Amino acid sequence: MSKPSIADKNTRSALQRLEFVPAQAAHLAWSASTNGASDRERAGWARQRVLDNLSHYLRKLEQSAMELGVNVHWADGAQDANRQVVEILRQYKTSDALRNHNALLDEIALDRACANNGIKLTHLHPGDHIAALASATRHHPVWPVVHLRAEEISEVVSQRYRVPRTHDPDILASTLRGPLRRTLLRTNTVLLGLDFAVAGNGALVCIDNDGHNANMVALARQAICLLSIENITADMADLHHLANVYARSAWGREMPAYLTSFDRPTAPGVDGPREIHLIFVDNRRSNILNSDIGEALRCIGCGACHNVCPVYQQIGGEAYGESPYAGPIGALINPILLQSSASARQPYLSSACAICKSVCPVNIDLPGLLNNQRQLMATEKPTFSQRLMFGIWRRTLTHPRLFRRLLRVYGRLRGF
Amino acid sequence: MRVSLLSSCYTQAFRPEIAEQMLNLGTLLGFEMVAQSKHTCCGLPAWDDGRRQDALVAAQQTVRLFDSFDQVIVSSASCYAMLTRQIPTLLGGTEYAEEALSLSQRCRDWSSFLLENVALSVPEFVFPGSITYFQSCRQLEPAATIALLMEICEAERLTTISQSCCGFGNNLTWRHPRISRNMADSVISSLRLTRSDVTVTDDMGCLMLLQNQSQQTRKMRIEHIATFVYGLLQESLQ
Numbered sequence: 236m237s238k239p240s241i242a243d244k245n246t247r248s249a250l251q252r253l254e255f256v257p258a259q260a261a262h263l264a265w266s267a268s269t270n271g272a273s274d275r276e277r278a279g280w281a282r283q284r285v286l287d288n289l290s291h292y293l294r295k296l297e298q299s300a301m302e303l304g305v306n307v308h309w310a311d312g313a314q315d316a317n318r319q320v321v322e323i324l325r326q327y328k329t330s331d332a333l334r335n336h337n338a339l340l341d342e343i344a345l346d347r348a349c350a351n352n353g354i355k356l357t358h359l360h361p362g363d364h365i366a367a368l369a370s371a372t373r374h375h376p377v378w379p380v381v382h383l384r385a386e387e388i389s390e391v392v393s394q395r396y397r398v399p400r401t402h403d404p405d406i407l408a409s410t411l412r413g414p415l416r417r418t419l420l421r422t423n424t425v426l427l428g429l430d431f432a433v434a435g436n437g438a439l440v441c442i443d444n445d446g447h448n449a450n451m452v453a454l455a456r457q458a459i460c461l462l463s464i465e466n467i468t469a470d471m472a473d474l475h476h477l478a479n480v481y482a483r484s485a486w487g488r489e490m491p492a493y494l495t496s497f498d499r500p501t502a503p504g505v506d507g508p509r510e511i512h513l514i515f516v517d518n519r520r521s522n523i524l525n526s527d528i529g530e531a532l533r534c535i536g537c538g539a540c541h542n543v544c545p546v547y548q549q550i551g552g553e554a555y556g557e558s559p560y561a562g563p564i565g566a567l568i569n570p571i572l573l574q575s576s577a578s579a580r581q582p583y584l585s586s587a588c589a590i591c592k593s594v595c596p597v598n599i600d601l602p603g604l605l606n607n608q609r610q611l612m613a614t615e616k617p618t619f620s621q622r623l624m625f626g627i628w629r630r631t632l633t634h635p636r637l638f639r640r641l642l643r644v645y646g647r648l649r650g651f
Numbered sequence: 652m653r654v655s656l657l658s659s660c661y662t663q664a665f666r667p668e669i670a671e672q673m674l675n676l677g678t679l680l681g682f683e684m685v686a687q688s689k690h691t692c693c694g695l696p697a698w699d700d701g702r703r704q705d706a707l708v709a710a711q712q713t714v715r716l717f718d719s720f721d722q723v724i725v726s727s728a729s730c731y732a733m734l735t736r737q738i739p740t741l742l743g744g745t746e747y748a749e750e751a752l753s754l755s756q757r758c759r760d761w762s763s764f765l766l767e768n769v770a771l772s773v774p775e776f777v778f779p780g781s782i783t784y785f786q787s788c789r790q791l792e793p794a795a796t797i798a799l800l801m802e803i804c805e806a807e808r809l810t811t812i813s814q815s816c817c818g819f820g821n822n823l824t825w826r827h828p829r830i831s832r833n834m835a836d837s838v839i840s841s842l843r844l845t846r847s848d849v850t851v852t853d854d855m856g857c858l859m860l861l862q863n864q865s866q867q868t869r870k871m872r873i874e875h876i877a878t879f880v881y882g883l884l885q886e887s888l889q
Contacts, residue, residue, distance in 0.1 A: 241829055251837065545816045546823075549833045586823050586834065587699055588788035588816035609701025624825070625697055629705045632712060635663075638691045642664040649824055651665050651859045 239584065242551030246382040250374065250548040253381065258542035260487025261594065268483070278480045279598035281473040282533035285434075285465070286524065292434040292467045293515065299437030300513050303499035308514045316461060316516045317348035320426065323459055323512055324354055329424045333455075335441060335448050336360035337428020338376055338536055339463045339516060341559035342572070345426065356426070357418050359447040361411050368395050374552030374561065377485045377538040382551065416450075423456040425508075430536075431477065432462050432513075435470040437498045439513065442478050442491040449495045458497075458508035463516050465524070465532040477535060480596040484537035523571050527607045531567050533597040540564055540591035540601060546584050555581060563591040563601040567608060579616070582608040654682045655720040657713075657734070657758075659727040660692040661855040669855075672881040673726060673761060679884075680768050690716050695733040698741070699821045707745075710738045714750045723757050724764045726877070727855040729789035729820070731760045736791070761877055762853060763795035766802075776887055778804045780848030785838070785861070785873075786813040787854030789820065796853050796876060803883060810845045812838075819856035835864035843871065851876045 242250070265271045285292050297307050310316035324332060332349065334340055334356050346367075349356040358364040362379040365371075368391040373379040380388065385402040393400045398410050427448065431440040439460055441448035452458065468474040482491040501507035523532055541547055541562035552561040556578050558569045566581040582605045589602040613621065631638040654677060658670040670686060677684035694709030713734070717723045725731040735755040742751035782804045786793045793813065800809055818824070818834025839861060842850050850873045852858050858875050865871045874882075 238827060238829070241833060247833075543814070545818065545834045545837070546827075546830055548837075549830045582701075583821070583826055584830075585821055586788070586816045586818055586831075587821040590788060590814050590816065593814070606699070606701065609699075610703050611701070613701035613703070621700065621702070625700065625702050625705045628692075628697065629708055632691050632709055635689055635691050638660070639664045642660060645825075646661075646665055646859075649828070650863050651661075 239550045239554035241549055242382075242553070245384055246374065246551045247549060249382045249384075250551060253375070253378070253542040253548070257378070257485070257487065258539070258594070261484045261539055261542070262487075264483040264487040264489065267489075274476070274480055275596055275598050278477055278535075278596055279533060281468060281477055282535070282597050283530070285467050285469055286529060286532055289465065289467075289524065292469060293464060295434040296432055296437065296467055297515075299434065300432075300439075300498075303437050305437065305439075305499065305511045305513050308512060310514050310516045310518075312518050313343035313516075316343050316514055316518070317345060319514055320345065320459055320461070321348060321352045321354065323457075324349075324352075324424060327424055327457055329354075329457075331355050331357070331418075331422050332424045332426050332459075333357050333359050333419060333422045333451055334426040335428060335451060336363050336379070336443060337430070337441075337461075338559045339461055340426065340428040341373065342463075343461075343516065343518060344557070345461075357415070357422070359415055359419060359451060360443070361408060361415070361445065361447075364411060364415065365391060368392070372551075372553050373559065375538055375541055376536050376559065376561075419450055419454055425451040425455040425458050427451065427458055427460045429460050429462045429466065430481075431466050431468050431474055433469075433471055433474050434467050438471070438474070438496045439498060439511070440474060440478070441495045442481060442493065443495075444486055444488075444492040446493045449493050452495050452497050452508065453506045455508045457510045457512075459512045459514070461514045461516055463518070464520050466535075477597075481535050481537050484539040484594065484596040519572055519574070523568055526571060527611065528567055528571075528604045530599055531564065531601075531604055533599050534564050534568075535597060537596060538562075539594040539596060543590045543594055545588065545590075546586055550584065554584065563605065564599070567601060567605055570608065579612070582612065652682065652721045653685065653719070654722045654724060654764075655685045655687050655717060657687065657690060657693070657717060657723050657725045657730065659725075659730045659855045661859060662726045663691075665859060666855065666875070669875050669877050670726060673724065673877045676765065676877070676881060676884070677724065680765075682768075685720070687716050693730045693733045693738070694741075695729055695737075696822055698733065698737055703741070706737075707741060710741050710751070711745075711747050714738065714742065714747050714754050717754055717757075718750055721757065722759055722764070723754065724759055724761055726761060726875075728760065728787045728791075728853045729856055731758060732789045732791050734758045760792065760795060760853065762799045763792075765880065766795050766799050776803055776883060778849075778883060780804075781808040781810070781846070783810045783812060783842055783845045783847040783850045785815070785817075785842065785850055785852040785857060786811055787852060787857045788814075788816045789854060789856075799876070799880075800851070803880070808847075810847060812841060812845070815841065817857040817860050819854075819860045824860065831860070832864060835860050839865050839868075839871070842873075843869075848872065849874060849879065851879045
């Protein structure tokens with residue numbers, strides 16, 4: 236694997252600011268809560284109890300959804316999921332669709348699949364929309380264009396919508412809002428990556444801080460929902476708890492600004508989709524669940540570990556390959572998710588500083604699991620340099636003078 | 652009471668004077684201090700790299716070498732974390748399990764050892780300037796070091812930087828030297844912003860990387876806490 240390159244200076248300084256803005260906001264929100272530790276514990280437990288009995292909750296959710304009139308589909312991999320989405324869109328004879336801000340849709344590269352099949356997909360989330368206009372990589376799960384400077388955003392918006400350049404975020408947002416809302420009004424089909432689904436009552440849930448999901452659900456005629464199989468909560472109480480800890484860690488709020496929940500097709504004359512499709516996407520999650528790092532599936536995608544990861548702040552999201560998951564959680568799951576030689580050594584993109592562990596709202600032992608993955612790799616596929624280095628290290632452990640001399644040689648190379 | 656110093660492999664190879672200073676201070680406090688010269692490494696680099704078997708060999712050797720001491724003083728926070736947290740787990744279920752657990756209980760980090768055994772709050776022993784304590788990300792029990800620093804410096808002149816990583820851990824200087832250097836630069840910028848007269852740390856990895864990297868630009872004073880305290884003691888004795 237080639238060494239990951241250092242991100243450019245602007246990206247690095249933008250990613251380092253994450254530590255001072257969202258990470259601080261999250262820190263304050265967690266500090267303001269009187270039961271921070273028990274809230275984390277409860278959130279971790281709410282996720283773990285679903286993972287421990289995943290097939291039970293999947294069946295329960297499938298049953299609840301079908302009873303409410305939702306069409307349920309299952310997809311093994313990304314291709315399968317994309318094929319099913321395209322087939323459903325063809326049934327509706329539509330070539331335009333809207334999508335929300337969601338990592339699963341990025342993970343399966345739904346944008347590319349739609350483009351290849353002549354379907355125009357518009358991002359309703361302003362950040363994602365800007366990223367699409369600028370053809371920029373999204374580096375962060377919550378703040379997709381955090382690495383773009385105001386000048387760059389102003390440039391792409393003014394070029395696309397032929398408006399004067401401005402750095403004023405209010406003017407930029409209202410420039411985008413007009414055309415996006417017009418698209419929203421004329422588009423009948425929406426593609427929604429769900430943040431959660433509730434097994435007990437079949438509620439399909441999206442959370443965001445700008446209301447784009449609520450608008451999509453209210454105005455759509457047909458909703459195609461994609462759910463990664465682990466994003467299930469047992470009941471509404473767990474859902475609300477997880478939504479609140481997500482809001483704390485992602486935005487520094489006590490609760491999400493918008494929690495959009497829907498469960499069944501609506502009757503004519505009532506807002507909401509007349510037809511709902513729910514596609515369960517596995518895409519190697521079963522492999523993760525059955526591996527040593529199953530606990531990683533507790534992740535709710537709040538991005539808190541990204542905000543504090545010093546390695547991620549230097550290399551940015553691009554170093555994690557095609558996956559939308561970067562930072563410690565990306566380094567952990569990408570080798571299984573992507574199954575590529577480029578992603579295999581991502582668990583080494585860590586300084587084992589464990590700061591991510593201290594901010595994770597669902598108590599994932601990220602440094603411990605990353606170490607598990609490194610142990611697996613060191614046993615199964617040790618590199619030549621690793622074998623050489625530790626071969627010498629081990630043989631000289633009982634020879635203190637030689638050990639120190641060799642260490643000094645190494646240090647000289649590194650300038651210690 | 653027999654007290655041994657467990658100096659990290661980096662201390663022995665690159666900063667042996669720090670081990671000397673620790674031994675001298677221990678002797679001054681009236682302890683029979685022994686430097687275990689046969690010791691090489693606790694196994695942390697191998698453990699971080701996923702080389703469990705290699706880490707196991709080093710851990711067994713460490714446990715064996717320090718079995719006969721009443722107290723083991725550890726020179727570096729990362730080794731201390733390895734000895735007290737990882738080694739008992741690593742050797743759990745093996746013939747060394749009991750010794751590993753016993754060693755983890757006999758281990759002390761250098762600051763708590765000093766704090767317990769010396770009355771530092773004498774007027775001569777006050778540092779007049781300002782101090783930044785760079786808390787290593789591996790330092791799991793920073794309270795003793797902070798308490799020690801508060802004994803020798805007024806609280807308003809003491810800054811602590813925690814939840815930060817210098818880029819030394821997990822063999823990053825070897826695997827990804829560029830990332831490691833950049834991380835160190837970013838920590839050094841934060842340290843410069845504090846405008847303190849001296850930065851102290853209790854981790855050898857942080858010390859070496861930060862000292863080395865800060866020399867690339869403007870010189871700054873970064874010291875191991877043992878060196879810092881030893882320097883103050885020498886000044887007050889003169």
